[in-house]
Amino acid sequence: MTISDExxxxxxxxxxxxxxxxxxxxxxxxxxxxxxxxxxxxLLALMFLLAFAGPHLGRWTYTDKDFMAFLQPPSxxxxxxxxxxxxxxxxxxxxGMQKSLIVGLLAAVIGTTLAAVVxxxxxxxxxxxxxxxxxxxxxxxxxxxxxILAIMSPLFAEGQWPLFVLVLALFLWMVTSKIVRSMTISLxxxxxxxxxxxxGVSPVRIIFRHVIPNMSSLLAVDATLNVSAAIxxxxxxxxxxxxxxxxxxxLGSLIADGAKxxxxxxxxxWFCAGLLIVTVLAVNLVGDSLRDAxxxxxxxxxx
Numbered sequence: 001m002t003i004s005d006e007x008x009x010x011x012x013x014x015x016x017x018x019x020x021x022x023x024x025x026x027x028x029x030x031x032x033x034x035x036x037x038x039x040x041x042x043l044l045a046l047m048f049l050l051a052f053a054g055p056h057l058g059r060w061t062y063t064d065k066d067f068m069a070f071l072q073p074p075s076x077x078x079x080x081x082x083x084x085x086x087x088x089x090x091x092x093x094x095x096g097m098q099k100s101l102i103v104g105l106l107a108a109v110i111g112t113t114l115a116a117v118v119x120x121x122x123x124x125x126x127x128x129x130x131x132x133x134x135x136x137x138x139x140x141x142x143x144x145x146x147x148i149l150a151i152m153s154p155l156f157a158e159g160q161w162p163l164f165v166l167v168l169a170l171f172l173w174m175v176t177s178k179i180v181r182s183m184t185i186s187l188x189x190x191x192x193x194x195x196x197x198x199x200g201v202s203p204v205r206i207i208f209r210h211v212i213p214n215m216s217s218l219l220a221v222d223a224t225l226n227v228s229a230a231i232x233x234x235x236x237x238x239x240x241x242x243x244x245x246x247x248x249x250x251l252g253s254l255i256a257d258g259a260k261x262x263x264x265x266x267x268x269x270w271f272c273a274g275l276l277i278v279t280v281l282a283v284n285l286v287g288d289s290l291r292d293a294x295x296x297x298x299x300x301x302x303x
Contacts, residue, residue, distance in 0.1 A: 030293035040285025047279045051097040060088035062095035071265050081267035093272045097248040106165045108226035111172030112219055119180025124188055124212045135216045136175045145171040150242040157245040168230060178221045184211055217294035224287035228280045235276060253275045
């Protein structure tokens with residue numbers, strides 16, 4: 001049976017319309033089929049919704065004080081009880097959760113971006129640039145981060161929490177930077193990088209248009225896992241009084257205050273501690289699922 005030219009043209013047109021799914025769609029499909037990924041994403045979305053929409057449902061703000069209800073248990077007036085100062089636990093806990101989430105996200109994004117840029121430049125240019133950036137990376141690895149943040153804590157008062165985020169991010173990028181450097185050394189020998197060089201594309205443009213985008217899987221997973229690391233670090237520092245400074249609050253400072261009354265007034269401690277545990281667990285579930293989704297050989301990908 002012969003095929004007419006019209007039928008052959010239609011078949012070719014149909015083949016042309018069939019496109020391979022993009023990498024984003026493949027990764028999103030694997031992630032959506034992961035049970036722990038769906039659970040983690042749902043929990044994380046719920047935490048964000050509670051932190052940023054929840055305060056509008058209550059009648060108290062985190063700065064309000066009820067001088068007729070000191071250290072009162074949960075009631076219709078104060079859903080999660082009150083602190084020793086008369087502050088509403090529901091309001092201050094959600095305020096602290098907002099601050100912890102913002103600090104974690106910003107520090108993770110800044111740290112991962114810094115790791116990508118430093119590692120890519122060191123691996124691509126080599127020579128003195130590699131030696132200089134590697135020396136800075138090694139120096140940052142041996143610096144006592146907790147001690148430096150503790151010494152700088154007076155600078156974080158009076159609403160200077162963005163400075164705290166920046167300093168925290170400076171201690172999150174070094175290990176990932178070394179991985180990016182190694183990958184860049186291998187990646188720059190690939191054909192498409194060589195072709196860009198021969199076409200006269202500038203090295204900086206090659207790094208930002210070709211090298212770093214080809215490591216998006218590593219950077220996405222690293223940024224996700226850095227969120228939980230940053231939240232826990234901020235919480236630990238605030239617990240000891242070196243993080244977010246009064247009059248603002250974070251989950252760490254609330255846990256530190258609630259630990260003093262946790263035995264006879266558990267509502268001052270367990271609400272903020274429970275939200276911290278659920279948030280970190282959700283972020284870790286999302287990060288693990290993303291890692292499996294980006295890795296086609298992962299056993300759990302697609303389950």
